Amino acid sequence: xxxxxxxxxxxxxxxxxxxxxxxxxxxxxxxxxxxxxxxxxxxxxxxxxxxxxxxxxxxxxxxxxxxxxxxxxxxxxxxxxxxxxxxxxxxxxxxxxxxxxxxxxxxxxxxxxxxxxxxxxxxxxxxxxxxxxxxxxxxxxxxxxxxxxxxxxxxxxxxxxxxxxxxxxxxxxxxxxxxxxxxxxxxxxxxxxxxxxxxxxxxxxxxxxxxxxxxxxxxxxxxxxxxxxxxxxxxxxxxxxxxxxxxxxxxxxxxxxxxxxxxxxxxxxxxxxxxxxxxxxxxxxxxxxxxxxxxxxxxxxxxxxxxxxxxxxxxxxxxxxxxxxxxxxxxxxxxxxxxxxxxxxxxxxxxxxxxxxxxxxxxxxxxxxxxxxxxxxxxxxxxxxxxxxxxxxxxxxxx
Numbered sequence: 001x002x003x004x005x006x007x008x009x010x011x012x013x014x015x016x017x018x019x020x021x022x023x024x025x026x027x028x029x030x031x032x033x034x035x036x037x038x039x040x041x042x043x044x045x046x047x048x049x050x051x052x053x054x055x056x057x058x059x060x061x062x063x064x065x066x067x068x069x070x071x072x073x074x075x076x077x078x079x080x081x082x083x084x085x086x087x088x089x090x091x092x093x094x095x096x097x098x099x100x101x102x103x104x105x106x107x108x109x110x111x112x113x114x115x116x117x118x119x120x121x122x123x124x125x126x127x128x129x130x131x132x133x134x135x136x137x138x139x140x141x142x143x144x145x146x147x148x149x150x151x152x153x154x155x156x157x158x159x160x161x162x163x164x165x166x167x168x169x170x171x172x173x174x175x176x177x178x179x180x181x182x183x184x185x186x187x188x189x190x191x192x193x194x195x196x197x198x199x200x201x202x203x204x205x206x207x208x209x210x211x212x213x214x215x216x217x218x219x220x221x222x223x224x225x226x227x228x229x230x231x232x233x234x235x236x237x238x239x240x241x242x243x244x245x246x247x248x249x250x251x252x253x254x255x256x257x258x259x260x261x262x263x264x265x266x267x268x269x270x271x272x273x274x275x276x277x278x279x280x281x282x283x284x285x286x287x288x289x290x291x292x293x294x295x296x297x298x299x300x301x302x303x304x305x306x307x308x309x310x311x312x313x314x315x316x317x318x319x320x321x322x323x324x325x326x327x328x329x330x331x332x333x334x335x336x337x338x339x340x341x342x343x344x345x346x347x348x349x350x351x352x353x354x355x356x357x358x359x360x361x362x363x364x365x366x367x368x369x370x371x372x373x374x375x376x377x378x379x380x381x382x383x384x385x386x387x388x389x390x391x392x393x394x395x396x397x398x399x
Contacts, residue, residue, distance in 0.1 A: 060215070067240050068277075071236050072237070076231075079162045081162050082165075082187060083111055084163070084166075084187070085112050085165065086100075088114065088116065090171035091120075094115070094124070095172075096172075096381070099174060099389050101128055102393055103175045104128060110183060112160055114153050115133045115134065116134055119138070121133060135156075142254050142263045146226065147245070147264050147268050153168070158235060167228075167286075168227055173378065175393075176315050176376055178397040191281060191368075192229065192230035192273075192281050194273055195224030196223075196273065198222060199223045200324060202325050205221050206260065211251040222267065223270055224270035225287065226265040227285050227379070234277070248264045248271075249264070282365075283363070287375065287378065287379060288374070289380070297380075298379070302384060302385060303382065303385045303388055306388040308396060311392060314375060317375060320374050
């Protein structure tokens with residue numbers, strides 16, 4: 001008997017179409033993700049390298065970029081006992097040593113402390129701070145000596161190979177979370193936390209000097225808080241840099257040409273990392289500062305201000321804010337009217353114009369792509385707040 005041929009089942013035309021559509025969609029999604037990665041995408045370390053400008057580099061720039069690429073491409077040392085370096089920049093004594101002792105208690109071997117006292121050697125109230133003072137020099141507000149002190153702290157902390165993360169703190173800083181939370185947050189992050197934003201106004205790009213050319217262009221000039229937290233590779237870049245540091249030492253200072261008052265501690269590091277490796281920084285600081293009063297100095301918290309509600313609110317903020325300075329009204333106009341002629345009505349008009357033209361910049365605080373509360377520390381607190389902070393510490397640090 002002849003075998004009856006078996007009829008093969010053919011895929012329906014509709015099914016073939018759906019398969020083709022699915023394959024096409026997947027391919028387009030992959031191509032789109034490659035060309036337009038999401039904003040919270042974390043680039044590998046090799047993409048932290050400085051972008052090559054279109055112009056021809058100077059010999060000094062070429063040498064600097066070779067060093068930076070070597071540092072950023074070298075895998076970090078795998079420590080068996082990774083630690084966080086807590087670097088305190090203070091004029092003298094540290095009024096919150098007892099609070100920090102409570103913060104560090106039970107975590108010996110996971111942290112190191114360094115104290116840079118610029119005016120007088122402090123008498124320490126806590127034994128964990130004894131012997132942690134480094135060689136220090138005088139620091140003047142708004143001068144390059146502030147950056148020198150930061151670099152001095154980083155250099156000393158880098159001597160310990162186990163230090164993998166470096167946090168700059170002031171004498172008025174306090175912790176907002178317990179040690180375990182801070183340690184996991186910093187050690188687990190793929191970024192350094194360095195404040196960096198573009199301010200088109202008189203307190204931003206107006207401070208730029210063309211003497212910084214060709215290495216630093218006005219479009220690359222950035223601003224940010226000096227209170228940083230950075231990985232070891234980025235700390236080494238700061239220590240290795242001499243070219244861009246020299247530009248800021250010479251051309252970013254109070255009383256420059258055309259009435260410019262440039263403050264190196266607000267501009268040097270944000271500009272350096274905006275140029276050298278913007279993908280490696282988070283563009284916000286983990287240290288909270290309240291600038292809501294609109295003054296030259298941030299708000300300071302007294303003992304009566306320190307409540308459970310205040311600290312709970314600080315630990316729940318998950319969006320970072322920046323307010324740019326006025327872009328159109330020159331600072332000389334407001335100074336002329338307000339400081340010299342003392343015409344209150346005109347002064348009020350100028351202030352209103354300035355406020356109308358300021359821009360509020362806000363961005364979510366992303367930790368490895370996930371939205372998280374922004375702040376691990378806060379400033380500025382008066383010494384009188386110590387007892388309240390001590391009493392509340394175990395309660396507000398659970399958040």
